Amino acid sequence: MRDSAAVADANPDLKTLRRFLPYLWPADAPALRHRVLWSMLLLAAGLSVKYAMSFTLAGAITRMSAGSRITPVVVIAVALVVAYAVARFGQVLFDNVRNAVFERVGQTAARHLSQDVFVHIHKLSLRFHLERRTGALTRVVERGTKSIDTMLYFILFNIFPTVLDLAATSIIFGVKFGLALVVATLVMSAGYVWFTQRVTNWRNALRREMVTHDNKATARAVDALLNYETVKYFNAEAHEA
Incomplete structure (x- = not known):
């Protein structure tokens, strides 16, 4: 347990993931946990239909290539x-029902996170609030x-299905085409x-820089409006802009 915590502290992404997981699987909300389970079952059903769809299409092409006359x-x-x-219709249906079932989980997670952040902000020191970081703070919270x-949707319905797809495809390739194609x-x-991770890390650096400048711009705009009277007293409109 201590080793996993140390790894999470060393990796900010894992630390963020561990912080968000309780919102995905809330201990005091069995109805939401049931929705997560139903979403996973619908995800599995959609994947099963997708593979069945591939095999039926392959079978149809094979049968049609045998001849063009009306035969059995x-x-x-x-x-x-x-x-x-x-x-194909079943796959689309399962995906849409899954999204509808999971929607309340995501919205409830966002609501609880907003409430926790709101409570935490009020527990901060008076000195923090006297610094009037209202603009940057509201932007970060939003x-x-x-x-x-x-993030929760991406983890459940993007990363997890991709891993399942890779495993299922490897098994199918191994059975039908041999080990070489699997490798x-x-x-x-x-x-x-590997390539995606490198490019994502590079983009994240640019993204963080963009977010930093966006926070500064929002903070200056909001704080200038909140202190409009002071800005007018000192004729500092040009300086604030």
């Missing part, structure tokens, strides 16, 4: 095409509360992850 083979091919369309919904797939995936 062609009838089977048409049936597979219809099954493909039904599976950005943070809006990001938790996106090639895993190597290319690892290279893609």
